[in-house]
Amino acid sequence: MARTAIEFRNVSKQYANTSQYAVAGVNMRISEGSFITILGTSGSGKTTLLKMVNRIYEATSGEILYFGEHIKNLKLEEYRRKIGYVIQQVGLFPHMTVEENIGAIPQILRWDTDTIANRVNALLELVCLSPRDFKKRYPRQLSGGQQQRVGLARAMAADPDIMLMDEPFGAIDAITRQNLQEELIRIQRKLNKTILFVTHDVSEAFKLGDKVVIMHEGTIQQFDTPYGIISKPANEYVARLIATQDIVQRLKVLKAQSVMLPVDAQVSDRAFRVGTEESLHNILTYFLEHDQNHVLVEDGGRGVVGKITWEQLKVSTRQGKILSA
Amino acid sequence: MITYLVKYYDQMLILLLEHLYLVCLSMLISLLLAVPVGLLIARSKWLSTAILSFFGVVYSIPSLALFSFLLPAFGLGKMTAIAVLVIYNQYILVRNTVTGFQSIDASIIEAGYGMGLSARYMFLKIQLPLALPIILGGIRIATVSTIGIATIAAVIHAGGLGVLLFDGLRMNYLPKILWGTILSSLLAYLANHILLSFETKAIERARGECRGDTA
Numbered sequence: 001m002a003r004t005a006i007e008f009r010n011v012s013k014q015y016a017n018t019s020q021y022a023v024a025g026v027n028m029r030i031s032e033g034s035f036i037t038i039l040g041t042s043g044s045g046k047t048t049l050l051k052m053v054n055r056i057y058e059a060t061s062g063e064i065l066y067f068g069e070h071i072k073n074l075k076l077e078e079y080r081r082k083i084g085y086v087i088q089q090v091g092l093f094p095h096m097t098v099e100e101n102i103g104a105i106p107q108i109l110r111w112d113t114d115t116i117a118n119r120v121n122a123l124l125e126l127v128c129l130s131p132r133d134f135k136k137r138y139p140r141q142l143s144g145g146q147q148q149r150v151g152l153a154r155a156m157a158a159d160p161d162i163m164l165m166d167e168p169f170g171a172i173d174a175i176t177r178q179n180l181q182e183e184l185i186r187i188q189r190k191l192n193k194t195i196l197f198v199t200h201d202v203s204e205a206f207k208l209g210d211k212v213v214i215m216h217e218g219t220i221q222q223f224d225t226p227y228g229i230i231s232k233p234a235n236e237y238v239a240r241l242i243a244t245q246d247i248v249q250r251l252k253v254l255k256a257q258s259v260m261l262p263v264d265a266q267v268s269d270r271a272f273r274v275g276t277e278e279s280l281h282n283i284l285t286y287f288l289e290h291d292q293n294h295v296l297v298e299d300g301g302r303g304v305v306g307k308i309t310w311e312q313l314k315v316s317t318r319q320g321k322i323l324s325a
Numbered sequence: 326m327i328t329y330l331v332k333y334y335d336q337m338l339i340l341l342l343e344h345l346y347l348v349c350l351s352m353l354i355s356l357l358l359a360v361p362v363g364l365l366i367a368r369s370k371w372l373s374t375a376i377l378s379f380f381g382v383v384y385s386i387p388s389l390a391l392f393s394f395l396l397p398a399f400g401l402g403k404m405t406a407i408a409v410l411v412i413y414n415q416y417i418l419v420r421n422t423v424t425g426f427q428s429i430d431a432s433i434i435e436a437g438y439g440m441g442l443s444a445r446y447m448f449l450k451i452q453l454p455l456a457l458p459i460i461l462g463g464i465r466i467a468t469v470s471t472i473g474i475a476t477i478a479a480v481i482h483a484g485g486l487g488v489l490l491f492d493g494l495r496m497n498y499l500p501k502i503l504w505g506t507i508l509s510s511l512l513a514y515l516a517n518h519i520l521l522s523f524e525t526k527a528i529e530r531a532r533g534e535c536r537g538d539t540a
């Protein structure tokens with residue numbers, strides 16, 4: 001079992017001079033190494049929830065625990081250095097080079113110069129920027145996408161356990177955003193960081209998150225895997241929100257086993273075999289590319305357990321749409 | 326004119342130095358007051374507006390009037406002159422200090438604190454260098470105007486280049502008036518020039534345009 005990295009216990013936040021709670025009674029456990037996306041419309045409290053974790057905002061009531069410790073008992077600056085923080089506006093220091101920006105915290109931690117230089121190089125490579133070309137540049141000499149890469153590298157400088165990201169790719173064009181998303185997924189797999197990622201983009205939330213938190217008016221509507229949310233939306237609000245997803249996106253999170261028809265034991269068919277976890281999107285692609293009308297679903301040791309036909313994929317897609325519309 | 330210079334150059338030099346002394350001392354005191362005040366009030370929109378409008382009103386009092394207001398308190402001489410110059414400078418210096426710090430992009434501050442930088446580091450390494458161009462701009466304007474206003478301080482026996490001017494006026498002696506004007510303008514010009522070069526450096530630094538190695 002993974003440890004709990006962050007736990008919210010009945011956390012609420014009410015800003016001064018407001019009558020409503022921005023976040024109300026949130027309970028949630030986030031296990032170490034998971035990639036959590038926080039999804040909701042504007043004003044739903046996503047940013048507020050995120051910023052209470054690194055105490056940019058203080059919770060009005062309730063508690064937040066960091067690996068079991070109350071964050072209020074931890075020394076603020078030391079605690080924050082264990083938490084990477086990336087925001088949409090990036091906030092690079094304009095008067096410092098890329099190298100100095102990334103090296104700021106390591107320098108405060110009194111790492112020696114060589115260690116810092118190596119760390120900077122490694123991080124730049126991790127975010128796909130060539131150290132030789134970029135180290136000595138100033139932020140204004142970078143494109144928006146490159147700035148956000150540096151922002152990401154800077155946030156990881158002191159090897160934090162947890163990363164908080166508030167719409168980091170919100171101001172970036174669609175293609176660059178896709179690259180960044182894929183890189184982030186790769187980095188997360190590689191380094192096993194716990195990530196809390198705020199977005200209002202449904203497909204981004206579903207693409208990145210192992211689990212998605214859906215927020216509305218300061219409360220959590222559903223906290224589940226993308227598959228869990230799409231196949232069983234907890235309420236009307238969630239159903240409406242995911243209905244904005246296009247079919248292709250939804251097929252990406254639906255798995256073969258959710259729609260397959262059981263088959264009688266012996267199948268000697270030479271049709272293409274897929275795993276139970278295969279996404280319906282890939283199966284659809286296979287149908288379209290190979291002029292086939294069915295595939296068999298195999299479950300590791302148990303052999304063939306089901307079958308998916310072209311007709312049936314169409315029907316379940318349509319049903320899926322009705323389900324969440 | 327030249328004969329006047331040859332004959333009285335030592336006296337003129339003393340007046341010039343006296344003028345410089347008045348300007349430097351009042352700038353120093355002004356800065357020691359204005360920068361901390363600016364820093365303190367920069368956090369609060371309400372407070373900074375209130376204090377700045379107060380200094381703005383004071384700034385609009387004609388200098389002769391302000392000299393005579395303060396005469397009873399400090400008497401004739403340099404004390405009153407310096408007090409008046411310091412008071413005038415507050416408006417420009419406090420305003421530019423406040424603007425300098427308030428103009429820093431909020432996301433830079435948030436990212437800095439969010440990643441765990443201390444308030445001390447934030448101030449010295451981030452906020453100050455970024456606010457410096459505007460603060461230096463204030464220092465430059467304040468210095469130039471101080472050099473000008475300080476000539477009027479001769480009226481209350483504070484010395485400086487104003488002595489040349491006012492003596493010349495009283496005696497209707499053109500070379501004195503001209504030399505007083507030339508020297509104070511020259512001083513203002515030089516001060517502006519030198520301070521502007523610092524300001525330009527600070528701007529380049531804040532924008533991330535320094536050439537060479539400053540790392």
Ligand SMILES: Nc1ncnc2c1ncn2[C@@H]1O[C@H](COP(=O)(O)OP(=O)(O)OP(=O)(O)O)[C@@H](O)[C@H]1O
Nearest residue numbers: 015018022040041042043044045046047048049200
């Ligand atoms: N500093 C603040 N002072 C007062 N109210 C605030 C403050 N920040 C946010 N709020 C209010 O709290 C609620 C939640 O805001 P929050 O910024 O957390 O939303 P969000 O989900 O991040 O929205 P967005 O997608 O637009 O960023 C909103 O009603 C907002 O008006």
Ligand SMILES: [Mg+2]
Nearest residue numbers: 046047048166
């Ligand atoms: Mg937000």
